[in-house]
Amino acid sequence: MKWSEDADRALKKVPFFVRKKVKKKVEDFVKQKKKNLVELSDVNELKKKFLSKGGMEKVIKGYEIATCFGGDGCPNLANPGTMLAKDIEKIFEKENILLFLKENVKEDLKFHHEFRVALSDCPNACSRPQIVDIGIIGAVLPGIFDEACTLCSTCVDACNENAVTLDEDKERPVIDHGLCLMCARCIRACPTGTIREKEKGFRVMLGGRLGRHPRLAMEVSGLFSHNEVLQIIKKCLKFYKKKSKQGQRFSHILSSVDQIMGDR
Ligand code: SF4
Ligand code: SF4
Ligand code: SF4
Structure with a gap:
């Protein structure tokens, strides 16, 4: 517009x-x-x-789902969350978070009461998933396949995390998964297909916020499918509705991801 x-x-x-x-x-x-x-x-x-008076309350939806611009052709895109965002919205509508807030918050509702979700289509995290209640990052786990490696080093140069090295004796790349952010840059860079996509999914982080006492969200270890992310979100909302009093933010009642993921 x-x-x-x-x-x-x-x-x-x-x-x-x-x-x-x-x-x-x-x-x-x-x-x-x-x-x-x-x-x-x-x-x-x-x-x-x-x-x-009460003006802000009229436009409060109870939740916010922010996305990045990956789907509009960003070259860094790892895994697009467009469909996931739509399905997350359905869950929030079904759970009627707005009604929950209206019943629990004694004052006029304000934007800071809203439950916030942010999706980014790659680990560059432009929609800032680390500072919202639930952050989601599109990710691709790189794998090493049988195709011959030419030791060209393109994958090493492509990785900003220094997660790729080359074993010159075996003529194979080596990925340090402790450093890897699953951004897919090495996959796009490799001309031979030696490094390719092994699994596509989403990273999930919980309980971030800004405000007077900011905190970065805590990452749930692993790579999750579309449906697994939806299940985690349902668990988060169940926990939130059970524990939140008078508009307490999710991040204020969550001290560890095990409170959500404990029974996995
Ligand atoms: S998060 Fe990644 S895919 Fe999304 S707009 Fe930023 S750089 Fe592009
Ligand atoms: S996926 Fe990204 S972070 Fe992981 S090894 Fe490849 S380039 Fe490095
Ligand atoms: S894995 Fe691919 S990009 Fe990396 S050195 Fe081998 S051929 Fe080059």
């Missing part, structure tokens, strides 16, 4: 960490008016609505 110059200037004054969210809210608001240009008057009108 197009933005007029003065509307765009107003958007640039919004703190960077909420700018994307504000941009989406304004564009949704303008779409409802059947317009395709955002003007300063639209920005000001929405701002006024937000600041009026």
Whole structure:
């Protein structure tokens, strides 16, 4: 959607960490008016609505699912989470998180009460999955296959984590999975197919937040399939609904991933 110059200037004054969210809210608001240009008057009108008593509550959905731009052709894309995001949204709608918040929070609902999920299609993590309640990263586990290795070193150069070395005697690459972030760069780089995709899935991290007491999310070890991620999310919401009182954030009631994954 197009933005007029003065509307765009107003958007640039919004703190960077909420700018994307504000941009989406304004564009949704303008779409409802059947317009395709955002003007300063639209920005000001929405701002006024937000600041009026109970104004923010009217646009609170109870949860937010942020995604990166990997699906739009990003060359770094490892595993796209587009379909996963849609299925996660269905779970949140079914669980009616908004009603849960309305019943539990005594004050007007604000954005900070919302349950936040972020999906990134590669470990570059542009949608910042480390600082939300549930973070998901598209990932590819590299494997070493029978095709002859020419010892060209392209895979070594491609890996920013120094996770690939070459065994010159055996003429084979070696991957240190303790260092590997599953970004797929070495797979894309290898011209012979010696390093190829072994498994595709998602990394999952839980309990991150910003605010007064920020914390990075804790990673659940492993690589998870689409359906396994959905199961983890269902467990997280069950735990959240059971333990959260008066709008406590998921990250404040979760001290270890074992509280969610204990019975796996
Ligand atoms: S997280 Fe990765 S795939 Fe997504 S936009 Fe950023 S670099 Fe591209
Ligand atoms: S997948 Fe990425 S991090 Fe892992 S070895 Fe390959 S290039 Fe390195
Ligand atoms: S694994 Fe592939 S990229 Fe790496 S050295 Fe061998 S042929 Fe080159």
